[in-house]
Amino acid sequence: MKRISSLTLPRFVIAGASSGSGKSTLTLALIEALRRRGYRPLPWKVGPDYIDPGHLSAAAGLPCRNLDPVLMGEAGMVSSFVGHCNEACRKEQKSLAVIEGVMGLFDGRGGISSEGSTASVAKSLSAPVIVVIDAGAAAQTAGAVALGMQQFDPDCPVAGFIANRIGSERHFSMVRRAVEGATGLPVLGWLPKSSMPSMPERHLGLVAAWEKEGRQRLSSLLHILGDAAAEHIDLDALLAIADSVSSLTPIRGESSDGIDISGRSGGADRAIAGIGTDTPCLAVAMDDAFHFYYQDNLDMLEALGARIVPFSPLSASRLPDGCDGVYIGGGYPELHAERLSANRTMIESIRAASFDNMPIYAECGGLMYLCRRLFVGGKGYPMAGLFDTEIEMGNKLSALGYHKARALRPSVIGPAGMELVGHIYRWSNMVKGPSENEWLFRLDKEGTIGFDGLSVRRSTAAYLHLHFTGVPEPARHLVAACREYRQSRSKNDEQ
Numbered sequence: 477m478k479r480i481s482s483l484t485l486p487r488f489v490i491a492g493a494s495s496g497s498g499k500s501t502l503t504l505a506l507i508e509a510l511r512r513r514g515y516r517p518l519p520w521k522v523g524p525d526y527i528d529p530g531h532l533s534a535a536a537g538l539p540c541r542n543l544d545p546v547l548m549g550e551a552g553m554v555s556s557f558v559g560h561c562n563e564a565c566r567k568e569q570k571s572l573a574v575i576e577g578v579m580g581l582f583d584g585r586g587g588i589s590s591e592g593s594t595a596s597v598a599k600s601l602s603a604p605v606i607v608v609i610d611a612g613a614a615a616q617t618a619g620a621v622a623l624g625m626q627q628f629d630p631d632c633p634v635a636g637f638i639a640n641r642i643g644s645e646r647h648f649s650m651v652r653r654a655v656e657g658a659t660g661l662p663v664l665g666w667l668p669k670s671s672m673p674s675m676p677e678r679h680l681g682l683v684a685a686w687e688k689e690g691r692q693r694l695s696s697l698l699h700i701l702g703d704a705a706a707e708h709i710d711l712d713a714l715l716a717i718a719d720s721v722s723s724l725t726p727i728r729g730e731s732s733d734g735i736d737i738s739g740r741s742g743g744a745d746r747a748i749a750g751i752g753t754d755t756p757c758l759a760v761a762m763d764d765a766f767h768f769y770y771q772d773n774l775d776m777l778e779a780l781g782a783r784i785v786p787f788s789p790l791s792a793s794r795l796p797d798g799c800d801g802v803y804i805g806g807g808y809p810e811l812h813a814e815r816l817s818a819n820r821t822m823i824e825s826i827r828a829a830s831f832d833n834m835p836i837y838a839e840c841g842g843l844m845y846l847c848r849r850l851f852v853g854g855k856g857y858p859m860a861g862l863f864d865t866e867i868e869m870g871n872k873l874s875a876l877g878y879h880k881a882r883a884l885r886p887s888v889i890g891p892a893g894m895e896l897v898g899h900i901y902r903w904s905n906m907v908k909g910p911s912e913n914e915w916l917f918r919l920d921k922e923g924t925i926g927f928d929g930l931s932v933r934r935s936t937a938a939y940l941h942l943h944f945t946g947v948p949e950p951a952r953h954l955v956a957a958c959r960e961y962r963q964s965r966s967k968n969d970e971q
Contacts, residue, residue, distance in 0.1 A: 485561045486718045487573035488635070489522075489605045491581040491594045493621055497610040498640035500528055501701065502667060503576040504694075507535045508702035509711060516568040518561060522597050523578030524878075524899040524941065526768040526806065532576060534694055538564070539771045543575065543601075546585055546592040546878050547897060547943035548772075550600055556772055556945055557601055558724060572718050575603060581625060581632070585878055592878075595632040602722045604635035606714070611651045612641030612669055619654030626659045634659075635717045638709060639666040648708075665709030667701075755783050756958035759799040763788035765816060766841055768806030768941070773951070776944045777803075780955040789845065790815050794825035800965070801835040801958035802826065804842030806941065810852045810869045810904070816845060817857040826860050830935045835888045835957040836862070837950075838937035840902060843867075843930070846937050851907070863930045863937065866908040875900045879926075881917040881940055887931040888957050889950035896947045898940035900928070934961075 490506070492499045507517045519532035519540040524547060529540035541560060545553050557573070564571045577594030584593035598605050607625050611618045618639065626634045637655050642648045652663040705711070758777060760769070766789065774784060785796045790812055795802065809816055817823075826846075830836055838846050848861045851868040883894040896917075916929025917938060929938035934957060944951040 485558065485573060485601075485721060485724055486571075486715075487561070487575065487601065487603045487721055488714065488718045489575040489577055489594060489598045489601075489603045490608060491577035491598070491605050491625075492608045493610070493625060494580045494583075497580075498608045498667065499576055500531065502608045502638060502640065503574060504531065504535050504698060505667060505701035505705040506709070506711075506714070507532065507574055508698045509705035509709065510572075510574070511536070512702055512706065513711065514570055515715075516564065516571040517574040518564045518571055520557070520573060520575040521578070522575065522594050523592070524901075524943075525578065526770075528576060529771075530767070531694060532574075535698055536574075541771045542943065543597050544592060544943060545596065545600065547899060548946040552945040553597070554600060554724070572715075573603070575601075577605075581605070581607065582628060590629075595629055598633055599631060602633070602724050604633050604717050604721060606664065606717070607634055607637050609637050609639050609651070609655065610641055611639045611647070611666075612643075615647065615650040616654045618651045619658035622655040622661075623658040626661065634661065636662045636664050636713075638664050641669040642666040642708075643669050662713060664713050665705075667704050667708065754959065754962070755781060756800040756955065756962045757796065757798055758782040758784050758801045758803055758955070758958055759787050759796045760784050761789050761802075761804040761842065762786040763790045764807075765790050765809050765812040766805050766807040766845070768839070768841065770943050773942075773944045776948065776951050777955060780951055782955045782958060789822050789826075790819065793819075793821045795822075795829060799829075799834075800962040801954065802829065802837070803954070804836070804838040804845060804937075806840035806842065809841045809844045809850065813850050813852045813857040817850075817859060823860045827862065830862050830933055833934045834961055835954060836935040836937075837889055837954055838935075839941050840900075840939050843937035843939060844904060846935065847906075848908075862935045863932060864908075865906050865910065865930065867904050868907045869904045871903075873901075873903055874905050875902050875939070877921055879928075879940060880920040881928070882920075884915060884918055885931070887916055887929075887936040888934045888954060889936055890953045894949055896940070896942060896950070898938075898942045898947075900939050900941065902939050 490499050490503045510517050517536050518538060519536040520543050521529045521532060521540055522543050524544050532540040541556060543553050561573050582590055582593050582595050584590040584596060590596050609618050609622055622637055639648060639651045648666045655663050778784060787796050844850050844867050846860045846862040847865045847867050849856045849866045850859050878897060878899050881896040881898055883890055883892050885892045915927035916931045919926040919928050928940050942950055
């Protein structure tokens with residue numbers, strides 16, 4: 477395996493014909509098998525997902541980052557990829573990038589475009605694509621599926637296939653003959669249909685890897701998957717494909733406005749990074765209730781000068797001492813509503829911080845926590861009450877997709893008129909919301925207009941998830957507000 481240079485990055489993409497074809501299973505299997513061989517797989521996930529990256533991070537022992545040209549912009553996405561791959565290679569020569577796709581290979585924004593699809597990302601990164609073929613109930617037909625995946629977009633660099641849900645060596649032989657005969661491309665191996673454990677699921681997807689149930693199941697799953705990949709997949713052929721990539725112009729980890737996040741630790745040194753008298757402390761909610769964060773977002777906040785300190789709204793009695801701002805991401809507050817509501821000392825600490833004009837920013841699950849009341853299964857749980865609104869969990873998906881947003885008024889993350897692109901994925905609804913002139917954002921999803929976001933004092937929350945690589949302004953404004961709060965607090969202490 478050649479060392480990652482500024483122009484060549486060993487890498488491959490795992491794609492499928494659809495969701496549920498086995499992309500995640502195969503990606504985990506390959507990460508585990510390659511680690512056993514002494515390689516250092518650097519995990520990536522196409523799309524705006526939070527849960528799959530958690531499993532990939534746990535499997536690889538390294539932070540998984542997202543690749544989403546819609547949220548990040550193509551330049552920002554390539555910058556992040558090149559910069560972090562180069563940084564990883566400086567630390568470990570046997571590094572390579574393992575990229576899990578999203579949905580079907582050609583499924584992009586809105587279901588009618590290839591924008592943001594796995595295929596578009598593979599082309600942007602000049603990354604060879606290994607397609608997992610679900611052959612659980614097929615033999616010759618697997619060849620037809622593979623041929624379609626190969627020919628649908630001639631510019632998509634499909635380099636080979638791996639068969640999933642294979643019943644026997646004989647079954648694999650039939651599938652292999654059909655696929656290779658139709659495409660002329662290699663079938664690198666297979667994963668068996670029987671004796672393969674599955675990860676538990678819930679309404680937003682798989683149970684998260686950082687939860688106890690998720691950790692236990694993932695550990696068992698990796699052991700079995702690693703054995704299966706080592707036995708049934710030609711890893712040498714896969715590594716040869718990864719190492720035969722074409723050059724990719726580096727941008728040295730810089731986003732479009734020059735913020736370099738490629739050398740960030742991804743958490744290892746977070747508690748001691750950037751300590752100084754002018755360094756604002758940003759308390760970030762991280763526990764079983766709140767854990768949906770893009771790794772690049774945390775890295776950018778640090779690159780802009782913030783010192784990140786994790787805290788738990790579930791178990792801590794108050795905000796961290798000396799913090800100058802709060803960031804509460806998405807997650808599963810509805811699963812922990814009773815405990816969150818019962819932790820009144822934490823709620824009072826957050827309320828006091830808000831009324832003291834400490835900057836507070838929350839996304840989706842964080843919004844639910846900062847509302848007045850959260851209804852789950854018909855029962856209402858009092859929450860922090862920074863916003864005079866009530867939210868009710870539903871039993872089906874309420875909103876999904878990318879949205880353009882325009883700020884209708886200033887807030888802690890930016891001025892009025894600021895334009896953003898974000899992603900929404902929610903099962904809850906506001907049952908008592910603000911009037912139209914009180915919303916923070918005007919949303920536009922492919923011509924459908926809506927509203928989102930609440931702001932009071934210096935506390936801001938929205939369902940909209942942002943990726944700061946594509947829209948760095950909110951990160952800049954949040955860190956600046958935290959620094960301003962720290963300076964004002966220091967002046968008050970001196971008086």
